[in-house]
Amino acid sequence: MNIVIVDDNAVNLMLMAALARSATGIEPVRFDDPVAGLAWCREHGADLIVVDFMMPGMDGHQFIQAVRDTPRLVDVPVVMVTATGQSAVRRKALEIGATDFLTKPVDSTEIKLRLRNLLQLRQAQNLLRDRAAHLAEEVRVATEAIVLRERDLIVRLSRAAEFRDPETGGHIQRMAHYAASIARHMGEPESYAQALLTAAPMHDVGKLGTPDHILLKSGRLDPDELVEMHRHAEIGGRILADTDSPLLRLACEIAETHHEKFDGSGYPRGLQGEQIPLGGRIVAVADVFDALNSTRPYKKAWPLDESRAYIEEHSGRHFDPRCVQAFVAGWNDVLAIRARFPD
Ligand code: C2E
Ligand code: SIN
Ligand code: SIN
Ligand code: FE
Ligand code: FE
Numbered sequence: 001m002n003i004v005i006v007d008d009n010a011v012n013l014m015l016m017a018a019l020a021r022s023a024t025g026i027e028p029v030r031f032d033d034p035v036a037g038l039a040w041c042r043e044h045g046a047d048l049i050v051v052d053f054m055m056p057g058m059d060g061h062q063f064i065q066a067v068r069d070t071p072r073l074v075d076v077p078v079v080m081v082t083a084t085g086q087s088a089v090r091r092k093a094l095e096i097g098a099t100d101f102l103t104k105p106v107d108s109t110e111i112k113l114r115l116r117n118l119l120q121l122r123q124a125q126n127l128l129r130d131r132a133a134h135l136a137e138e139v140r141v142a143t144e145a146i147v148l149r150e151r152d153l154i155v156r157l158s159r160a161a162e163f164r165d166p167e168t169g170g171h172i173q174r175m176a177h178y179a180a181s182i183a184r185h186m187g188e189p190e191s192y193a194q195a196l197l198t199a200a201p202m203h204d205v206g207k208l209g210t211p212d213h214i215l216l217k218s219g220r221l222d223p224d225e226l227v228e229m230h231r232h233a234e235i236g237g238r239i240l241a242d243t244d245s246p247l248l249r250l251a252c253e254i255a256e257t258h259h260e261k262f263d264g265s266g267y268p269r270g271l272q273g274e275q276i277p278l279g280g281r282i283v284a285v286a287d288v289f290d291a292l293n294s295t296r297p298y299k300k301a302w303p304l305d306e307s308r309a310y311i312e313e314h315s316g317r318h319f320d321p322r323c324v325q326a327f328v329a330g331w332n333d334v335l336a337i338r339a340r341f342p343d
Contacts (some may be wrong), residue, residue: 206236
């Protein structure tokens with residue numbers, strides 16, 4: 001805590017400093033020049049300012065106005081010293097933002113009590129401000145913890161789904177990274193690519209609702225079984241529906257729409273073009289490319305170039321051409337991701 005005293009009269013300055021010191025135990029910083037005093041306060045901050053009214057260069061009103069116009073000094077208690085009878089001067093000072101007055105000739109007991117009170121007021125102010133900052137920090141930390149917990153839950157939900165799914169963890173990782181690469185090459189922000197990395201692994205969470213004899217069948221599915229299998233998109237949407245979490249909303253959108261096709265021939269709703277949410281359009285490319293390129297209980301793995309050719313051939317039919325373009329533009333990413341996440 002500091003006290004600043006500004007008075008052009010050397011005797012008054014000394015007297016006021018002695019009173020302040022004896023009242024508070026603080027050695028005040030003294031200025032006989034208001035301009036220098038103001039500059040010091042602006043640089044160092046102040047906890048209590050005592051300022052004379054009549055001074056050359058800058059009077060008490062101008063000084064207080066300048067203090068109140070300085071963001072770091074707006075709430076510092078400022079006491080103006082006036083001669084008795086100057087009631088118009090005091091009224092104006094109050095309007096500008098003076099906190100209190102001291103009158104000359106001085107009553108030393110009264111002055112000491114007032115200075116002590118004002119300094120206590122300041123102390124309480126500082127305490128409140130520190131406490132507010134402390135609370136804000138606590139809220140920030142708590143929010144961060146919630147976000148981490150949310151990610152944690154999402155990862156576990158994906159893991160639960162993977163346990164039932166004959167598709168491998170490698171597939172989940174690869175398709176999520178392909179999806180992020182497509183998003184980046186479409187010019188989407190990095191935050192969106194990161195969200196895809198977390199949300200895309202849940203695209204087939206609806207397979208939790210698919211009966212084992214269908215999910216685990218080692219040959220082609222018959223038409224009825226295919227109908228049952230296709231329900232996984234709608235079921236995934238229901239598992240992830242109705243959430244405030246932006247990440248889960250994205251996961252829901254992906255689970256629901258990753259088998260929609262750009263020309264409207266997909267499922268479950270037959271959405272067309274940009275009716276299909278961006279996440280669904282991106283994951284369609286990533287998922288099918290990796291499915292083609294992987295061994296499934298019902299099919300052999302396709303060679304890399306044939307898988308890529310399939311994606312390009314179906315641009316505008318199964319897939320959003322912008323997503324296909326971005327996928328091809330990120331071909332080096334695709335190769336690196338494939339090498340990084342083997343089956
Ligand atoms: P998945 O194996 O991950 O395949 C995802 C998507 O990749 C498929 O969606 C399809 O669009 C494409 N895809 C995969 N393999 C081939 C292929 O050999 N040829 C072509 N043209 N496209 C392919 P789809 O068809 O809606 O299937 C969704 C999921 O249903 C598949 O995910 C898989 O888990 C299952 N499924 C589909 N057909 C069969 C099947 O005949 N037998 C079995 N056991 N499961 C199947
Ligand atoms: C985007 O590219 O940022 C979204 C527009 C779209 O739905 O394709
Ligand atoms: C598939 O689901 O087998 C791909 C069909 C298509 O050409 O869009
Ligand atoms: Fe799927
Ligand atoms: Fe998949």
